[in-house]
Amino acid sequence: MNGETAKKLLGNKKVIEEIDRHRWIESEKAGQDIGFERASLDWLERFSQAWMDYHMPKQKHPPLNSSDPRNTAGETT
Numbered sequence: 001m002n003g004e005t006a007k008k009l010l011g012n013k014k015v016i017e018e019i020d021r022h023r024w025i026e027s028e029k030a031g032q033d034i035g036f037e038r039a040s041l042d043w044l045e046r047f048s049q050a051w052m053d054y055h056m057p058k059q060k061h062p063p064l065n066s067s068d069p070r071n072t073a074g075e076t077t
Helices: 003-010 013-030 036-046 048-055
Strands: none
Touching: 003 013, 003 036, 003 048, 013 036, 013 048, 036 048
16 A cells, blocks of 8 residues: 555544454454554554545545456556
C-alpha cells in the first residue's frame, strides 16, 4: 500500500472504527491483544481496498498491492 493512501485512510474516523473492530476480532482469535499497529497493517492490506470501493465509489483507487486480483495493469482487452 502506498504511504499516502494509508495516511489518508488512517485520518478517517470510520476507518479507525473498522480497525478497532478488526483488532478486537483478531485479538479474540489470538487469545491476546494484537495491538493497533498490527491490526491496522493487517486491515489496510486485507480490507482497505474493499472499504474504499464501497465508501468512496466515485473516486478512482489504484490497487494497493500487485497481488490484488483487481489489478489489471498489463492486461489486454
